[in-house]
Amino acid sequence: MTVSLQSPGRINKLQLKNRLVLAPMQQHKGTPAGHATDYHVEHYGRRAADVGLVIIESTAVSQDGRLYQDDIGIYSDSHIKPLGKVVKAVHTRDARVFIQLSHGGRKSHLLPGERLLSSSPIAFSDEYGLPFEAKNEQLEQLIGRYREAALRSREAGFDGIELHAAHGYLLHQFLSPISNLRTDSYGGSPNRRLQFVLQVAIAVREAVGPDYPVQIRVSASDYDPGGLIPLHIADIVKRLEPLLDAVHVSSGGITPLRPLDVYPGYQIPYAAVLKSETTLPVIAVGGIHQRALAERVVAEQLADFVAIGRPMLDEPDFAGQLLGKQPLSARSGS
Numbered sequence: 001m002t003v004s005l006q007s008p009g010r011i012n013k014l015q016l017k018n019r020l021v022l023a024p025m026q027q028h029k030g031t032p033a034g035h036a037t038d039y040h041v042e043h044y045g046r047r048a049a050d051v052g053l054v055i056i057e058s059t060a061v062s063q064d065g066r067l068y069q070d071d072i073g074i075y076s077d078s079h080i081k082p083l084g085k086v087v088k089a090v091h092t093r094d095a096r097v098f099i100q101l102s103h104g105g106r107k108s109h110l111l112p113g114e115r116l117l118s119s120s121p122i123a124f125s126d127e128y129g130l131p132f133e134a135k136n137e138q139l140e141q142l143i144g145r146y147r148e149a150a151l152r153s154r155e156a157g158f159d160g161i162e163l164h165a166a167h168g169y170l171l172h173q174f175l176s177p178i179s180n181l182r183t184d185s186y187g188g189s190p191n192r193r194l195q196f197v198l199q200v201a202i203a204v205r206e207a208v209g210p211d212y213p214v215q216i217r218v219s220a221s222d223y224d225p226g227g228l229i230p231l232h233i234a235d236i237v238k239r240l241e242p243l244l245d246a247v248h249v250s251s252g253g254i255t256p257l258r259p260l261d262v263y264p265g266y267q268i269p270y271a272a273v274l275k276s277e278t279t280l281p282v283i284a285v286g287g288i289h290q291r292a293l294a295e296r297v298v299a300e301q302l303a304d305f306v307a308i309g310r311p312m313l314d315e316p317d318f319a320g321q322l323l324g325k326q327p328l329s330a331r332s333g334s
Helices: 038-047 077-092 135-158 170-175 193-210 229-242 267-275 291-301 310-314 318-323
Strands: 010-011 015-016 020-022 053-060 096-102 160-165 212-218 246-250 283-284 305-308
Touching: 010 160, 015 053, 015 229, 020 318, 038 053, 038 077, 053 077, 077 096, 077 246, 096 135, 160 170, 160 193, 160 246, 170 193, 193 212, 193 229, 212 229, 212 267, 229 267, 246 267, 291 318, 305 310, 305 318
Parallel strands: 020 053, 020 305, 053 096, 096 160, 160 212, 212 246, 246 283, 283 305
Antiparallel strands: 010 015
8 A cells, every 4th residue: 555645653552644744843942040931832833733643852951951042941940830721732733742852962062150061071162061981870861861851751741752863962962973982881883882872872861761752853864974863873773673663864963064965865775774674753854845755755655744943933824835725835846
């Protein structure tokens, strides 16, 4: 049977009404204390109408892990109620919603007096400054932060969790040989570089149980000769597979290097590699803004779901246009 964008989908036992996903995009509208606001309720509720799944923006598991100071967090119980309002707004539109749990590591923008931490004392760029190498006891505390964030996420009513291990943030910093030069149990070989992410995934899975969806977002290429490539990421995901229910495939971010050519669907080949190498459902993302291209992704089983980000910022009804429910705007293509 041919799969289309309008075909129902499933992640773990969670049923989704179609194969479209709202990709996580930072809104920079959180309060100084990291709380979601009425803006988030309106923003995500408005865009949930024609997608099967909403993934909300990067949500910090600790105050010093916010990517920006106007990001939202889930590092205290006070964050639960405001985020619960976002969940209800999405559910009202017959969509499901995941939270993206994140820590920026060396790519966090900190308050005065706070210190960047990372896998190794290597700066991303002069803009961020030099991080310190996190000690094992600090990593154990961070694993606990992820566990607590997972419990709060479930209490807030989220339908699932996405672990942000892409775009050069903390989990990615441990995975990549570019940013992880440790020689202890958390670095020195692909297996040891995986250990922090593995322990985070174990903690989250133990917190939420076997039937609660947990997926991971990965960068399938570091765009650097010394970095990760799609087959490396496939090996990592296969190691994590017993703990996960889906994989969301992006790329880049571990260094300032960018892809040489960004064209419609430029990350689809990365998703296809993960689709061929693992048994997990795969979410493709990256310039998939034309209906024909999006339909081909799912029909040819290059991926199971298509995520859309930037077009949905300007056009909340963009997903409806891809599904043919509404006329395509001049900016949407065909």
